[in-house]
Amino acid sequence: MDLRRLRYFVAVAEARSVGKAAERLRMAQPPLSVQIRKLEAEIGAPLFRRGTRGMDLTEAGQALLARASEALALAADGAEAARAVASGRRGRLSVGYMFVLANAVLPRLIPELRRSIPGVDLDFAELSASTREARLLDRSVTVALCMPAINHPEIQVARIGAQPFMLAMPIRSPLARLSAVPMAKLQGRPLIALPWPDHDPASSAVAALLRRHQIVMPIASRVETVHSAMSLVLAGEGLAILPACAQLGAPRGIVFRPLRDATDSIDIAVCWRRDSQSPLIRTFLKCAEKAVAPM
Amino acid sequence: MDLRRLRYFVAVAEARSVGKAAERLRMAQPPLSVQIRKLEAEIGAPLFRRGTRGMDLTEAGQALLARASEALALAADGAEAARAVASGRRGRLSVGYMFVLANAVLPRLIPELRRSIPGVDLDFAELSASTREARLLDRSVTVALCMPAINHPEIQVARIGAQPFMLAMPIRSPLARLSAVPMAKLQGRPLIALPWPDHDPASSAVAALLRRHQIVMPIASRVETVHSAMSLVLAGEGLAILPACAQLGAPRGIVFRPLRDATDSIDIAVCWRRDSQSPLIRTFLKCAEKAVAPM
DNA sequence: CCATTGGCATACCGAAAACGTATGGGTTGA
C-alpha cells in the first residue's frame, strides 16, 4: 500500500477521469491508468466503474476514498508538524527554574515567550539545582534558569544578567539600622550558607567575597534553597548573603541591606544541553535577556 | 512522502534502533538506514538523535510519529474497508419495494437480512413501478422487489414467488357471499385496472386471464397502485383483480375471494442492474426467497 | 593501550518499479 497510489486514486476519483487526473498530476495518462489498476489488484476488487465517459467510483472505491483522503491529509500534516517543531514554530519548551527567580523573572518572561512562540506549549517546573542539572542531562527539561550557572561539560551556559549580593537579616537586627552594611561588620557573625557549586568551597561567590575581605563567618547552618536560608535568618540563626532579587520573595520580618564596598554579584544564566538542537533555545535566550534587562 | 518510508520510520521509532527494526521488517540494515535519512531529507530536519546505543526520536520525530502511525492505520483500514464492501461484509444495500409487498414480505425479509449481513446498512424505500425502474438504472437503489418483474434489457430478474389473483370487492357486494367466484360472474362488471407493464395491454396478466376466459370487463378507472384500486373498490366504482397478498393491507369493508377455475398468478421478482457486481445481491436473493417461501 | 564489539553510515551493484511514447479498441455523436 503506497501513498502515491492513494494520491493517484484520490485524484482520479475527484476528476472522475484518468486523463483529467493525469493532467492535474502533471503526468501522462497511461502510467496513471496502470497505477490505478495495480491498486485495484492490491485491494482485490474494482474501485471504479469504467464507462465511456470516464470513471466512476464503485461502493468499495467510495469506502476507500474517505480513508485515503484522510490518510493523505494526516501524512502531509505530520510532515508539516515535524517541520514546524524543527523550526520552532511549534513544540514544547520545558523550563526548569529556581524558586528565587520565580518572582523576579517569570512575570516578565512568560508573557514574552507566549508572544514570541505562540504555537509552543510552555512547561515551567521549579527545580532544585541538582535536579535542574539532572533533568537537563536526561532532556526532560530543555532549558534551565540558574543562579549561578551550572558547570558541566555537556551543558552550555549563557549569562543573561547578574544580581548584587545583599545582606539578609531580621528586622530587629542592629545592622538593619544601617542603610548599607560595611563588610567589616560581618566579622565573626554566623552565616546561613547555601550549597557550593560542584561541592567546591572555593567556587562559591560568597566564599570568594568573604575571603577577599578577609572576613570569617562561621557557618551556622547549610541549607539547600534561598527560602530556607531566609527562614533561618528570620529564626535568628544567623545572617545570609543573598542575591538582591531574593527580596521579592522574602517573608515579613526580613530586611535586605547592600554590602558597602562589595560590588560582587552572582550570575543569572540560561543553561541547556550542548547537543540540543532545539531552535527554541535561541528564542528563549532572547526573551530571558529581555526579561532580566530591567533588573 | 511515501507510505513505506513512514512504515519504516515507525518501525525504527518503536524499535529505537535501525538494526532491530530492519530485522522486524525482514530487510537488511543499510537500506533501512538510507530510507530513514531520505525521509529526514524530505522533512528537512533530523527525526532521530543518533547515539552510540541506538536511535532516539527528536521532538520533530515525535510530532511525526503520532500522525504517521495514524496515517498507516487509516490506509490499512481503508484497504480493509474496500475489501469488506467488495465482499459484501459491509456496505449499503438500498432496496426499492412496492407498497403491496410491504406487509407481506418485509416483516420476514428485514430480520433475515439483518441476520445475514449484519455489517451492511439497509435502506428501504417504497417506490412506484416507474421509480423503481429509474432508480435501479441510475444505481440509487441496488435491488427492487417487484410484482410483476421489470422488463428492461439492463435489468436482470429473478422470480422468487407468485401470488394467485383474487377478486377484491366491497363486503356488501352480492358476489361476496360466494366462497369462490366463477370467472363467468365477472362478465360486464366494471374493473379497476392497474397499469400495464411497458404500456403494453397484452403484457398484463389480468388482461391475459380475462382474454383466456373470454370475459370482458369495462375499465371503470385506471390507477397506479393496488391501494388506490382498493379505495375505488370500496367506493363502489368497480371490482379489482389483485394479488392475494393485497388482503394484508386491505381496508375494512373490502373482501377477497378466489377466482374459481383461474390458477393464474402474478410473479414476485427481485430485479437488479445486470452490470451490478454487488455481492449483496446474491444474499438479498436468498433472503427474499426465504421470506416469500411460506406464501 | 589495544582489541573487540555493537551500531549506524556509505559505496556499489543488480533488480524491480514507474514513467513516457506509441498504439490499440470501444463508444459517442456528427
Add this chain to the structure above:
DNA sequence: TCAACCCATACGTTTTCGGTATGCCAATGG
C-alpha cells in the same frame, strides 16, 4: 462512416530500492 474521446496495453528508458561489503565511531574489557 468518420472523427473524437477515453481508457488499456506494450515497450524502452530511467529512477529507485534492496542486498552485500565495508568503513567509522564509541564503549567495553583484558
